[in-house]
Amino acid sequence: MPGQPCRGTVHRLNGQTICFTGRVLVDGEWRVRTHCAERAAQQGATPKTDFSRKVTLVVYGDLASKVVTDDRRTYSSTLVDAEAERRHGRHVCVVDADGFSALLRGRPAPCLELRRARTGRVRPVAAAAPEARILGGPLRLRRTGRRAHVDLTLDLSRLDEATAAHETTVGALIEHLSRQGVEACTNAAGAPEFDAGWSLGEDIFVAEVKSLTGAREDQQIRLGIGQILDYAHQLRSTCPSAAIRPVLVLERRPSAVRWTALADSVCLRLTWAPEFAGI
Template identity: 70%
Template sequence: MAKTDFSRRITLVVYGDLASKVVTDSRRAYSSKLVDADASRNGGRHVCVVDADGFSKLLKRRPAPCLELRRSSAGRVRPVAAAPARREILGGPLRVRRPGQRSSGDLTLDLNRLDKAAAAHEATVGALLAHLSGQGIDVHTHAPGAPAFDAGWSHRGDLFIAEVKSLTGAREDQQIRLGIGQILDYAYQLRTAHPDRRLHPVLVLEKRPMDPRWSSLARSAGIRLTWAPGFPDL
């Protein structure tokens, strides 16, 4: 913080490079602020303390942990070390988006096909949400920095990530091949970053595929293949 005084108007203290280190000089600006923040807390008025990483999250309108202060054996206040950054997988609640409206023109036919495919995709997402919500399962989008899967949820300690593919306005085999490649890539990235998580990749289709080979092919690759409206195997 740029302010050198400490008044009742201060509700947030940001410290820089003192994380994980004992404060040894109480006359330094950061040290005195932490001491004053601790005294304010002991007096019944809470002052939030964050590190530089936490302050960066606040600037991005993301939550940041408020760090505790405790006394060392020498009686000086030292900040509790911030927990190592944990890469999340699931983000906020998944919502169905409205397909964009386009103006008419030379590409009207192609754009209409794209809009129908987008509408079919979101309709499938909505049906998946309703199906899982009926089982009491909360569905999420991907977290910032995680692979951009379409839907993710946790159930009985296991993690499920899904890629949704519409079959409207496109070749079925092309869409399914694309979906298989995407979900395998996402699963590989997440298993590498989170080897302790039990992760299940899911490919969700707008409708049952015409060729039955896709079910056995997906199963051989460790992918759950399902489709609207009944979503078998989910």
């Protein structure tokens, strides 16, 4: 519920009342506040130009890595006001540019702590977590749609088919795990953005899902292998005590049998819909 403690993670933009301290670096490109507000509104947020008691989420923009002084400039007073609201018992979430980019992609983002110095300066800092987390909340399907036919060199209809096939495979995986009493999860805030994760006993499985519709099969499989092995390597570095099991999930059985042998050679589980053998 907006205004209540987030327990360290902002899960979605939908339902948030949002304001920005300035332009924001979104996926490597600087975007002005109006553009960011439009993007947030598309995700179900309500943008505000100034901070008020209705605001539940502040996006910390172009002052990143700088100390904010308690003056009356709008972009600097926003964090001061947010910190004051927190002290009075109303939690206002604060995310940085990376967090906002993640939320735009439907991924969770860490909520930043606010530190006030004796001089009245306020600065956002990453909240200290007791331990690194891997799995986030329950995995949900994303909406897909078909674009209108227009004269573009890229065949967007085939792109939509691939996206729909991806989400269909994700949905089938969720149902397959559910029948075994296992809940499919998203990635935790700060963890690599794998497509699905779940735990069995002491093992944590992280999966990349690849559709084979409208794309070269070998190219998709090579991409998926590289991605999931990279995610597993990152997680083993940050969570050395966790037993990480990488999984590549395909839309269907691959045409070439060699991929199974390759996966076995790098300790990767390879499976595909609809049976999902081995998981």
